Amino acid sequence: MTAVYLILTTPLIGMILLAFRGDRPSAGAVNAWLNLLAFAEALWLAGDVFRHGPRLSPDRLLLIDPFNVYLVVLTTFVGLTTSLFSRAYMEHEREIGRVTSRRLRLYYAMYQGFMLTMYLVLTTNNMGVLWVAMEGATLATVLLVSLYRTPESVEAAWKYFILCGVGIAQALFGTVLLYFAAEQKLGIGGDGLLWTVLHENAAVLDPAILALAFVFLLVGYGTKIGLVPLHNWLPDAHSEGPTPMSAILSGLLLNDALYAVVRCKMLVDGSLGTHMAGTLMMGFGLLSFLVAALLLHRQTDIKRLFSYSSIEHMGLMTFAFGVGSPWATFAALFHMTTHSLTKSAIFVTVGHASQLAGTQRMERIRGLILTQPTIGWGLLIGTVAIAGFPPFGVFASEFLVLVATMRDYPWLTPLLLLGIGLAFAGLFRHLQSMVYGDVPEGQKPIPVKLWPVMLHLVIVLWLGLSIPGFLGDWFNQATQLISGALPQ
């Protein structure tokens, strides 16, 4: 368990440190080192869980099981590579005078603050603390979205704050109802919000109250996942904030919000014994998937384009978790990983591409392969991967979702195929001219470090070709935990 405490204290110390020293030239490096440390601790933790099984801290506030341990590793990893990217990115932003040293301090401190809330969301055993951490994530990132202080970014941040704040308040109501249901059966005391206690006693909890609670929890955390029609904040926040923020918002925050919903679903399923929670998630997921795939076609801003792609993929995952069969759950877990890795890699390249072109408007980003081949190829390969081309991991996971859907809801597969096709077309109609085409005047190559991107893409490629044994094992255990059976 020591590793968990270390994972939580590292970003806390980092946040305090960088709040005072975040404007030094070395701050970017410090930020990266802190994340490297967290990553090492996560690996240690993973090894520990791999050998000894699920762990509960003595005060029962922290829980590590196969479901969250792989998300912790993923979160630390994406946090690490994004911090490497953000170092170069923020230096460039400072050189061109878009951020002052005060805002740089805010940026680095909040980067660590955000990582802290993400680790807390994943490792806590208390549904209330989970809510607190999720709201904390909003608070940590909301000032970053308005970092550039342009009218658009202030508007985006305000929208993000209000919509996510109000949305997630619904989740708190759901949590109160959960506690209410638990207290009736388990007696008054502090245990009623502990996930382990709730899960053990799910069968005796009042189904009517739990069903009501789940609706609120789904709407609340669903706002954070970016499910249609609560997705309005997401493209704005992603497009107006600094690009490293988009990478970790898309790669981590959405995943962790979905993680919260799935935990709630496990409780409700245990109590209701019906598929009500799953059906709701399927409906919301499918709607998000299709609407986002359609809206991809109408974007002109490169970061908005990829944030709609995030909504689309989150919709697919929500749908797959909603289907709920072992195969679908396995596919959803797998898709969470591949999407997270690919999408954060894409946002890193997108960040470089927009710095290179000096704009985020796609009509003015042209000929990337000619100006700076690494960025061009990075964007091309990343988009190919996210659109679900073989042999990348996203293809494998999307394929698994399709197979799982075909088993249980064959009549929904055409809709999924339609969505995948639409999204594919939407991404490629924009990509073609950005990557190829004539080079506009005045583009100068910028210093970039693309090896984190390449690393992500190589891992995604690897996952597409074969799932390593230990990862498959984790996925299997997590699947068994969530759906109660192993994929056959």
Place this chain on the structure above:
Amino acid sequence: MSITDLTLYQQAILLLAGLILLTSFLMLGQTRLLRLIVIFAIQGCLLAAATALAAGVLAYPHLYISAILTLILKGIVIPMLLYRLTHRMGLHRHMDTIDHPTLGMMGGIGLVVFSYYVSLPVVATSTLVTLNAIAVSLSVVLISMLLMINRRQAVAHVVGFMSIENGLFFAAVVSTYGMPMVVELGVAFDVLVAAVVFGVFFFQIRASIDSLNVDRLNTLHETEK
């Protein structure tokens, strides 16, 4: 069950629930920003009173801490903060325009009915007091959302936002005798940080659009025009 069958504590809680709901409606109809903030402070005090009452009668001492926290945060600090900011930004004489005030009120009533309808499953499992508490708190949450939809001023949005949390706290106190302490403290911390962030935002918004009328924050679109 008639109301006289209830214990004095339960009757008092019902009275407080009614008053909290009343403040929600007062906020919905109030056009002057300063008065809006004052009503919000009253709501915070009522909430603190309900918490203290529960703590005293039911003998849950940890609820006293929660009551004091609520009183300080929701009854004093946050309203003061908003009051001062409103003065500093020269909005104290400002009248917020409300489109269709009557419709807004009727919408509020509709939301209360809806809340009671939604809370019906709870009836089967619990007492009259819990039912009222859950229905009233849900109403407060929804009415505050309606308030936020109905207003133009950023300050009114913040009041609505904080009032949502009031509703949630009321549910937590009355139906479940307060959440575990670690959660209560966490939520209180979040609320406090949110209040500070809101303060920062007022200045950012004013710097970018030269007013706090958030209707003018309308440059970002779902798709480009």
